[in-house]
Amino acid sequence: MDLGLKDKVALVLGAGGGLGGAIACSLAGEGVKVAVADISEEAVAAMVGAIEAAGGRAIGVPWDLADLAGIGERLETIRSTIGEISILVNNTGGPPPTPAFGQDPELWRKHFETMVLSVVSITDAVLPGMKAAGWGRIITSTSSGVVAPIPNLAVSNALRLSLVGWSKTLAGEVGREGITVNIVLPGRIATKRITFLDEQRAQREGRPVEEVSAASVASIPVGRYGDPREYGDVVTFLASTRASYLTGSVIRIDGGMIQSI
Numbered sequence: 001m002d003l004g005l006k007d008k009v010a011l012v013l014g015a016g017g018g019l020g021g022a023i024a025c026s027l028a029g030e031g032v033k034v035a036v037a038d039i040s041e042e043a044v045a046a047m048v049g050a051i052e053a054a055g056g057r058a059i060g061v062p063w064d065l066a067d068l069a070g071i072g073e074r075l076e077t078i079r080s081t082i083g084e085i086s087i088l089v090n091n092t093g094g095p096p097p098t099p100a101f102g103q104d105p106e107l108w109r110k111h112f113e114t115m116v117l118s119v120v121s122i123t124d125a126v127l128p129g130m131k132a133a134g135w136g137r138i139i140t141s142t143s144s145g146v147v148a149p150i151p152n153l154a155v156s157n158a159l160r161l162s163l164v165g166w167s168k169t170l171a172g173e174v175g176r177e178g179i180t181v182n183i184v185l186p187g188r189i190a191t192k193r194i195t196f197l198d199e200q201r202a203q204r205e206g207r208p209v210e211e212v213s214a215a216s217v218a219s220i221p222v223g224r225y226g227d228p229r230e231y232g233d234v235v236t237f238l239a240s241t242r243a244s245y246l247t248g249s250v251i252r253i254d255g256g257m258i259q260s261i
Contacts, residue, residue, distance in 0.1 A: 001242065003030050003236065003237065003239075003240035003241065003242055004240055004241030004242065005027070005030040005031055005032050005087075005236070005239065005240055005241070006030070006031030006032075007031060007032075007033065008031075008032045008033070008086050008087055008239075009032070009033045009034075009035070009078070009082050009083040009084060009085050009086055009087065010024075010027050010032045010033070010034050010035065010085070010086070010087035010088070010089065010239065011034075011035045011037060011061075011075075011078060011085045011087070011088050011089070011122075011126070012024045012027070012034060012035065012036060012037065012089040012091065013037050013038075013063070013065065013089060013090055013091045013092060013119075013122070014037070014038060014091035014092055014093060015034070015036040015037055015038055015044075015047055015089075015091070016036070016038030016039075016040050016043025016044055016046070016047055017038075017043055017046075017047065017191075017192070018191040018192060018193060018228060019091060019141060019186060019189060019191060019228055019231055019232070020038070020089070020091040020141075021043075021047050021050075021228070022228035022229050022231055022232035023089050023091065023141075023231070023232040023235045023236070024036050024047060024051065024058070024089075024232075025047075025050065025051060025054070025056070025229075025232060026229065026232035026233050026235065026236040027087070027089075027232075027235075027236050027239065028051045028054070028056030028057065028058055029054065029056060029236075030236055030240075031056075032056075032087065032239075033057045033058070033059075033082040033083065034051060034056065034057070034058040034059075035058070035059050035060075035061050035078045035082065035085070036048050036051070036058050036059070036060050036061065037061045037062075037063040037074070038062070038063065039062070039063065039064050039065070039093075040062075041060075041062045044060035044061065044062055045060055047060070048060040057082070059078070059081050059082055061074055061077060061078060065092060065113075065114045065118040066110075066113055066114050066118070068113070068117065068118060068121055071118075071121055071122055071125055072125065075122075075125055075126065079129075084129040084133065085126045085129060085130075086129075086130060086133060086135060086136050086137065087136070087137045087139075087239045088122065088123060088126050088136075088137070088138050088139070089139050089140075089141070089235060089239075090119040090122070090123065090138070090139070090140040090141065090163075091140075091141040092114060092115045092118065092119065092141075093114070093115075093193075094115075094143070094153075094156050094193060095107070095111040095115070095153075095155040095156055095159070096155075097152045097153055097197065097200050098152065098153070098154050098155050099152060099154055100154035100158075103154070103155065107155065108155065108159075111155055111159055112159060115156075115159045115160065115163075116159050116162055116163060116166075119140060119163060120166060123138055123170070126138075127174065127179070130174075130177070130178075130179050131174070131177050131179070133178075134177060134178040135178040135179070136174075136177075136178065136179035136180075137179070137180055137238065137239045137243075138167075138170070138179065138180070138181045138182075139181075139182050139183075139184060139235055139238050139239060140163055140167055140181075140182075140183050140184070141183075141184050141185070141186070141235070142160040142161075142163055142164065142183055142184070142185045143156055143157070143160045143185055143186065144185050144186065144187050144252070144254055144257065144258055145157040145160060145161075146160050146161045146163075146164050146183075146185060146250070147185065147250070147252070147258050147260060148258055148259065148260055152200075152201075152204070153197075163183070164183055164250060167181050167182070167183050167248075168181075168183075168248050171247045171248035172248065175247050175248070178244075180238070180243065180244065180246060180247035181247055181248065182238050182246065182247060182248070182249050182250075182251060183249070183250040183251065184231070184234060184235055184238065184250075184251045184253060185250060185251070185252055185253070185254070186226065186231055186253055186254065187220065187226060187252065187253065187254025187255055187257040187258065188216055188217075188220060188225045188226065188254070188255070188257060189225060189226040189227070189228055189230075189231050189253070190225040190226065190227060190228065191228060194225065198212050198213050198216065219257060220254075220255045220256065220257045221255060221256035221257070222255035222256060223255075224255070225255075226253065226254070226255055230253065231253050234251065234253050238251065
């Protein structure tokens, strides 16, 4: 199947590894020119090297999402180097595990800026180019917590859910201009973030981490954690010309884990 992505330009946030890295590699494998953005310069360089070694094209853009003032400069670097952005993948890091009650307002403010306001601001900055071209893809990676809130991840549950409402609203505004806007949410995908969360839960509950992980796997109908490449490939399809009638949706990539319909 030809996905119609050759020579498109994508900006992937949080692409230094994990889910973002898998997305960047999958897009590059379809001929997309990828701007790899991440707060870690080392991770950016490593991912660009991996993409180029596989025959893809990529540039590295060290990017701290808390730096809202630097958005314009970074986007101009991408445009002048590989072209106008037609695919934006919003992927941010997650906050620390916390209960809902008693959190410092500063914690909420900090993560609102990096997880929500940065995504909205960057999207606003790339949309004019997509509108001018009459084609664009905006894909935002969130969490299964937006469908079924995850205990002790209150900040993540709340802030990521706000992106779902924003995304659905935006989809209704730009659909007639050839731009689709979708949410993807991972279940238990085998990344460092999931390992960290399993370790934190094991520590809280006084159980071996292997026991916690085994219990988690037992709740997944396919009987395993997902491979990041599986997640990246779904995002690549959503970015493709073949997905032009799919917008305003929340796509679960969870191995059937989430119990709600």
